[in-house]
Amino acid sequence: xxxxxxxxxxxxxxxxxxxxxxxxxxxxxxxxxxxxxxxxxxxxxxxxxxxxxxxxxxxxxxxxxxxxxxxxxxxxxxxxxxxxxxxxxxxxxxxxxxxxxxxxxxxxxxxxxxxxxxxxxxxxxxxxxxxxxxxxxxxxxxxxxxxxxxxxxxxxxxxxxxxxxxxxxxxxxxxxxxxxxxxxxxxxxxxxxxxxxxxxxxxxxxxxxxxxxxxxxxxxxxxxxxxxxxxxxxxxxxxxxxxxxxxxxxxxxxxxxxxxxxxxxxxxxxxxxxxxxxxxxxxxxxxxxxxxxxxxxxxxxxxxxxxxxxxxxxxxxxxxxxxxxxxxxxxxxxxxxxxxxxxxxxxxxxxxxxxxxxxxxxxxxxxxxxxxxxxxxxxxxxxxxxxxxxxxxxxxxxxxxxxxxxxxxxxxxxxxxxxxxxxxxxxxxxxxxxxxxxxxxxxxxxxxxxxxxxxxxxxxxxxxxxxxxxxxxxxxxxxxxxxxxxxxxxxxxxxxxxxxxxxxxxxxxxxxxxxxxxxxxxxxxxxxxxxxxxxxxxxxxxxxxxxxxxxxxxxxxxxxxxxxxxxxxxxxxxxxxxxxxxxxxxxxxxxxxxxxxxxxxxxxxxxxxxxxxxxxxxxxxxxxxxxxxxxxxxxxxxxxxxxxxxxxxxxxxxxxxxxxxxxxxxxxxxxxxxxxxxxxxxxxxxxxxxxxxxxxxxxxxxxxxxxxxxxxxxxxxxxxxxxxxxxxxxxxxxxxxxxxxxxxxxxxxxxxxxxxxxxxxxxxxxxxxxxxxxxxxxxxxxxxxxxxxxxxxxxxxxxxxxxxxxxxxxxxxxxxxxxxxxxxxxxxxxxxxxxxxxxxxxxxxxxxxxxxxxxxxxxxxxxxxxxxxxxxxxxxxxxxxxxxxxxxxxxxxxxxxxxxxxxxxxxxxxxxxxxxxxxxxxxxxxxxxxxxxxx
Numbered sequence: 053x054x055x056x057x058x059x060x061x062x063x064x065x066x067x068x069x070x071x072x073x074x075x076x077x078x079x080x081x082x083x084x085x086x087x088x089x090x091x092x093x094x095x096x097x098x099x100x101x102x103x104x105x106x107x108x109x110x111x112x113x114x115x116x117x118x119x120x121x122x123x124x125x126x127x128x129x130x131x132x133x134x135x136x137x138x139x140x141x142x143x144x145x146x147x148x149x150x151x152x153x154x155x156x157x158x159x160x161x162x163x164x165x166x167x168x169x170x171x172x173x174x175x176x177x178x179x180x181x182x183x184x185x186x187x188x189x190x191x192x193x194x195x196x197x198x199x200x201x202x203x204x205x206x207x208x209x210x211x212x213x214x215x216x217x218x219x220x221x222x223x224x225x226x227x228x229x230x231x232x233x234x235x236x237x238x239x240x241x242x243x244x245x246x247x248x249x250x251x252x253x254x255x256x257x258x259x260x261x262x263x264x265x266x267x268x269x270x271x272x273x274x275x276x277x278x279x280x281x282x283x284x285x286x287x288x289x290x291x292x293x294x295x296x297x298x299x300x301x302x303x304x305x306x307x308x309x310x311x312x313x314x315x316x317x318x319x320x321x322x323x324x325x326x327x328x329x330x331x332x333x334x335x336x337x338x339x340x341x342x343x344x345x346x347x348x349x350x351x352x353x354x355x356x357x358x359x360x361x362x363x364x365x366x367x368x369x370x371x372x373x374x375x376x377x378x379x380x381x382x383x384x385x386x387x388x389x390x391x392x393x394x395x396x397x398x399x400x401x402x403x404x405x406x407x408x409x410x411x412x413x414x415x416x417x418x419x420x421x422x423x424x425x426x427x428x429x430x431x432x433x434x435x436x437x438x439x440x441x442x443x444x445x446x447x448x449x450x451x452x453x454x455x456x457x458x459x460x461x462x463x464x465x466x467x468x469x470x471x472x473x474x475x476x477x478x479x480x481x482x483x484x485x486x487x488x489x490x491x492x493x494x495x496x497x498x499x500x501x502x503x504x505x506x507x508x509x510x511x512x513x514x515x516x517x518x519x520x521x522x523x524x525x526x527x528x529x530x531x532x533x534x535x536x537x538x539x540x541x542x543x544x545x546x547x548x549x550x551x552x553x554x555x556x557x558x559x560x561x562x563x564x565x566x567x568x569x570x571x572x573x574x575x576x577x578x579x580x581x582x583x584x585x586x587x588x589x590x591x592x593x594x595x596x597x598x599x600x601x602x603x604x605x606x607x608x609x610x611x612x613x614x615x616x617x618x619x620x621x622x623x624x625x626x627x628x629x630x631x632x633x634x635x636x637x638x639x640x641x642x643x644x645x646x647x648x649x650x651x652x653x654x655x656x657x658x659x660x661x662x663x664x665x666x667x668x669x670x671x672x673x674x675x676x677x678x679x680x681x682x683x684x685x686x687x688x689x690x691x692x693x694x695x696x697x698x699x700x701x702x703x704x705x706x707x708x709x710x711x712x713x714x715x716x717x718x719x720x721x722x723x724x725x726x727x728x729x730x731x732x733x734x735x736x737x738x739x740x741x742x743x744x745x746x747x748x749x750x751x752x753x754x755x756x757x758x759x760x761x762x763x764x765x766x767x768x769x770x771x772x773x774x775x776x777x778x779x780x781x782x783x784x785x786x787x788x789x790x791x792x793x794x795x796x797x798x799x800x801x802x803x804x805x806x807x808x809x810x811x812x813x814x815x816x817x818x819x820x821x822x823x824x825x826x827x828x829x830x831x832x833x834x835x836x837x838x839x840x841x842x843x844x845x846x847x848x849x850x851x852x853x854x855x856x857x858x859x860x861x862x863x864x865x866x867x868x869x870x871x872x873x874x875x876x877x878x879x880x881x882x883x884x885x886x887x888x889x890x891x892x893x894x895x896x897x898x899x900x901x902x903x904x905x906x907x908x909x910x911x912x913x914x915x916x917x918x919x920x921x922x923x924x925x926x927x928x929x930x931x932x933x934x935x936x937x938x939x940x941x942x943x944x945x946x947x948x949x950x951x952x953x954x955x956x957x958x959x960x961x962x963x964x965x966x967x968x969x970x971x972x973x974x975x976x977x978x979x980x981x982x983x984x985x986x987x
Contacts, residue, residue, distance in 0.1 A: 120375035126365070129380030133362035136394055142310060144527040147535030153187025154307035155290065155537070155560045160187065163561060164198040165540070168207025169579050171547070172532040173214045173516035176509055177579050182212060184538035187560040192534060205542075209576035210555065213512060213547060215270025215539030217530050218491050219450050219519035220400070220427050220483035224274055224289075224299075225250055227258040228487065229876040234258075238277035239284065243327050243334060244347050246315060247385045248284035250274045254299045259873060260487065265291040265564055266887045267492035268541040268554045271304055271520070271529050278318035278402035279326055281340050282347065285388055286314035286400065288523055290539070292559035304525055312524040313391055314424075317344075318402035319412055320461050321682070341411055348419040351389035357381040358390070398424035398524055400450075404461035406435045416443040423447040425522045427483065430456065430465035436476035448522040449473055450481040452489070453500035456911050457711055459682040470514070471505035480510070481519040490872050492883070499548040503965040508582060511548055544573075544885070546580040550918055550965050551925025553885045565886050585960040586658025588970040590982055596653055597982035602633045604653040604980060605645055606957055606971065609661035612638050613935050615951045624659030628955065630973055630980065635955060638663060655980070657959055657970060664935055664962060666722030666954040666975060669743075669913045670942045671814075671845050671865050671906030675726045676741065677702060679710045681910075691730035699802050702728045703739035703758040708747050712910045717744040718984040719914035720956035722975030723756065725946055727763040727814070733770050733781045734788075735763040737802060738814070740948055742976030754976055761812040761946050762802045763845075766822055768877055778822060785815075786829055793838050809839030812947045814865070818878035820849035827853070827860050843945045845906070848878040851892035854899035863945040864901055866893055868908035869919050884926060894927050904942035921963030934963055 120126070162185035169177045170192070183191040183198055198204070227234035236253030239245045254274055264272070271290055276283035289302040305311040319340060328335030334343055358381050368374045391397035403409050403426050416423050425448040426432060432439060432449045440446050456465040466472070470480045482498045484491035494515055502511035510518075520530025528537045538561035545552050555573060557564040590596045591604070609626035612619045619626055619639045629637040629644050637644040645652070669675060678687025688705030705728065716724060724743050728736035737759040745754035766781050775781045792803035805811035817823055823844065830842050843863035844850055848871045850857060850864050857864065871892060873879040884891040896903045905920060907913040916938045924934040940950040954974025960967030972981040 120377045121379055123375070125379045126375040129361060129376075130365060132358070132380050132382075133365060136358070136396075137362065138310075141396070142312060142524060147527055147533060150188060150535040151186070153537050153560055154305075155292075156187035157560065157562060160561050162186075162190075162199055162202040163538075163558070163563075164196060164202050164204045165207055165212055165542075166196075166204060168209060168542070169211050170532055171211060171213045171512050173513055173520075173530050174509070177211065182532060182540070184540070184558070184561045187538050189532060189534055189536050189538055192532065205556075205570065207542060208573050209578075210573065211543045211546060211576075211579055212532070213268075213541050213543065214516040214520075214530055214532050214536075215541055215557070215559065216268045216494055216515045217519040217523070217525075218264075218269050218272040218484050218486070218494055218515075219425065219481055219523055220275060221264075221272045221486040221491055222275060222277065223260050223264060223272060223291075223486050223491060224254040224256065224258045225276070226487055227255050228260045228873050229879055230487075230874050231876060238279035240277075240279040240326060243280050243323050243332075243340075244282045244343055245276075245280050245284050246282040246317075246347070246388045248276065249287070250276050250284060250316075251287045251299055254287065254289070256294070256297050256299055256302060260491075261291050261293065263872070263883050263887065264486065264491040265557060265559075266554065266883065267490075267494060268543075268547075268557055269491050269494055270539040270541075270557065270559045271523075271525070272486075272491065273314060273400070273519075273523060275314075275316045275400065278316070278322045281318060281323045281334065281344055282389075283316040283318060285397075286316050288312075288314065288525060290559050292562060292564060304528065313388070313397040314523070315388055315392055315397050315399050316402070317399065317412075319408040320402075320404050321459055322402070325682075337408070337411070341415070344415060345418070347386075348389060348393075348415065348421070351386045351393060352419055354381060354383055354386050355390045355393050392421045393419065395422060398422075398522075400425050400427055401447075402427045404428050405431045406438070408461070409435060410438050413438055413442045417441070424524075425450045425481070428452065428462075428485075430462050430469065432478070433466055433469035433472040434464075436473060436478050439478055446478060448479040448481055448518060450483045450519065450522070452485075453482060453497040453504070454911070454915065455489075456715075457680065458909070458911060460680055463680060463711070467500070467504045470501040470510075474506060474510050479518050479522065480506070480514050481522060482514045483519070487872065487874060490870065493870060495547050495552065499550065499552075499965055502548045502582070508548060545576070548582070548965065549580055550963065551922040555886060568886065582966055585660055585966055585968075588959060588982060589656040589658070591653035591655065593653055595979075596655075597980060599977065599979035601653070601980040602978070603631050603648075604655055605629050605641075605648065606655045606657060606661070606663075608657035608659045609663055609957070610659065611661075611931070612663040613932055614638060614663070614665050615940055618932055624657075624661065626661075626663075628663055628957065633973075633978065635973065638955075655971060655982075657957065660960045661970070662958045662960065662962055662967070664720065664917075664956050664958070665939055666952045666956060667720050667916050667935075667938045668904075668940075668942045668948070668952065669716060669721050669724040669907060669916060670904060670946055671867050672724070672726070672908075672910050672913045674712075674729065675716065675724050675910045675913060676706050676708070676710065676713055676739075676743075677726055677729060678910075679707070679712065688729060691728065691732055691736070699734070700728045700730070700736040701739065701759060702726050702736060703741075703755055706739055706741060706748070706755070708741075708745050708754065712913065713743045715911070716913045717972070717975055717977075718969065719916070720958075720962070720969050720972065721913055721916055722954040722956065722972065723948075723952050724913070725760050725942075725948070727761075730765075731770075731772055733765055733772075733775050733784055735765060735816075737761065737811075738763055738946070740946075742954075742974075744972070744974075744976030744981075746976075751976065751978070757948065759802075759811065760948065761814045761843075762806045763814045763816070766815055766817040766826070767819060768875065770816075782822070782825055782829070786833075789829075789833055789838065789840070790836075793833060793836060806840060807833065807838045809841050812841040812843065812945070814843050814845050814946065816845040818846050818848045818875060820852045820880055822877075823847065823850055824853055824856070827856050827862065830860055830862065841947065846878075848875070848892065849880040850901075851882060851890075851895040852880055854896045854901055857896070858900040862901070863903070863941075864896055865904045865906050865942065865945060866896075867906035868912075869893060869905050869923055891923075891926055893923055897927060897929070902941055902945060903937065904945055905937045906942075917962040918965070924963050931961075931963060 727738040740756040792807035871881040
């Protein structure tokens, strides 16, 4: 190996030679050269200083640290900093300056709406025309001159409103029909999932989209469910079908850079009930509070780290190789929470009770985040001042109009809540929680709120401009104003009238209801005025409205409808006379009044009074048996699944005096029939009772009939270990009836009584093919000598075989009247106008089937007169026929007297909003009960 260490180290020491080398640095010794070099060094130093500084003269010294993170990573971080510190974020141009809707579809023609009345979403109705073009509202006024290619729609006096905005829906993530495969609402594998996104599960092909759109809902917020404390991100979409079937293309802000984002959280019962059942935190509200604070603390720390990084990056010299050493701090699990802290994400919180609401207000101030809205919030009316303490903004309350009592935190709600909140300065929105309530009928929630006192303007705003503002979209939707998106609804009558529905719906200027025939539209006058009806004027006697008032005269009555009798007086001169607790005259009672003498107490209804018999509830689940469905301790319980159990009677588990029963009584439902709770095919025998009774002894006839009917269930919901198939259920029913017919059973056995026709048989069933099989079963047994008084409950698909039901003399109790195709085996559900001309009820009614209507939930029982009024509006039937749907038709089906004792006196038409129960006689309470208002 060569020894390189011995080689010469200087150029002049060449091996084997001795050269004379020139002086290479001699030029440096020249004074002129030294002067030029010094100047050059100074110039370079100055240039380096200014190149490394900001665009202003900087006092900072030049840093010569290492390169740090990559240029791409540094650029990514700077872009993040620029975004979070952007100026005018979520500030949008004034609507009137807009020239096009980013969702506009090329080829859409302008449309001019003429000769109508406009509710703009913020003020009272006015008569005018509206022109839309390029997906926008471009002109409002009268005698508008439109472009030559404009489509002209003659409203014929009908009302035009903005498209309805539903700010709480699970459409597309909890799709119809309800299957495991279509359930994408809750990611309930951990209680804190702020990082999941509803858009990832949204199904644009959900059949509900068309139904909901037909109800006038054009914009909706798709929320994750309320099972988790932090449920995830929500997205606002328009329900217009897009050819691409793209969720992204359905977004309200499709094509917009600075989009609002939304987050769903929940407090109270839901998270603690679910996770507590697994003995995981949270099992209490205490645990909920800690988990929420811990996660917000982590998000706050991440936000601080991001701000520090941006400050450090901003302080670096503007040019050169100067970058921070670490990447911009990010954590995808916390990113959306940081967005809340930066006011880029609007927070929507499922929250009911006063202390839960206050806890969230407290958290908002601790961690400095805004609450856009409290959802449900049935207790919010009790604490409006607490809501005003929330950080920086007062939350909107997005609520129901009439739901109550289904769990403890919904138990102390009030139908007056929307008005109370509005009077306190709290913005109120009505929402659906679809599919809990079918969003197709969201306007019905607004109408109920109006009935209970919310002004007409605020009621319409509660489903248009108020939710639009809460979503940060009020520059686009929720109002009829120049520059707003062309989302509009034409109504068949006043949208707050009972049974109203759209004639046509427009989204982005495009008509959505196919085959809408304008030639069939009626010509309307001025919009309906909801004038206040006269209040009941009571006698001055201190006992006039107590249990001691056993006699009196009701005057000022316009109409009396009792069973087959009907009397009418346009002047309101009819009367009802009560003597010793009994009705002795109803109608023209001049001589009877004279017989009572001048001292008889007089109750004046004011000329608009309507008298009905007790309405009858049959089929509403749990009424009188379970007070709070989510609390087992408040009810009778459920029968086990053993097929060899003894028959149970609902009379044995009946509890009087509960809230649901009391609300039914106050609404004029004085009589109810309830079946036992059972997971078996056989539920047991139902009981008929008076809803106003204090207990079974008071009065003596509080229980009208201990065994009304034998109740059986067929279908998916009746599957169990004992009867895992529908075929086994029907087989059991056939066998039991055959044994009852052949006297293998004791004559008083329920199936023997049912086979002989002595006990009505009520079968809860939905599916057409199962209904067909039951019709065939009845016919077969009757050929063998049976006399079965069969009726169907639920019966969503019964209308498809209406003629066969009429022939077989099988009655139907529809529950609910307004069905939805939520069950796989009950998808043949007729949606009604404007999607179909017929409803299930109309087809059954025309076929001659005896039909009654039932409330779907126990809290809906108090709406029975409105349900019948809706049916009256849809079918065009008489008031007498409407009464029958919730009174004597039901009595006939289950074998009760068709003329029940007790009277209900209204101050107006009970089948329209605005009227209220003014007095009740009977129903389990003594005396005369005046103005039994809902709580």
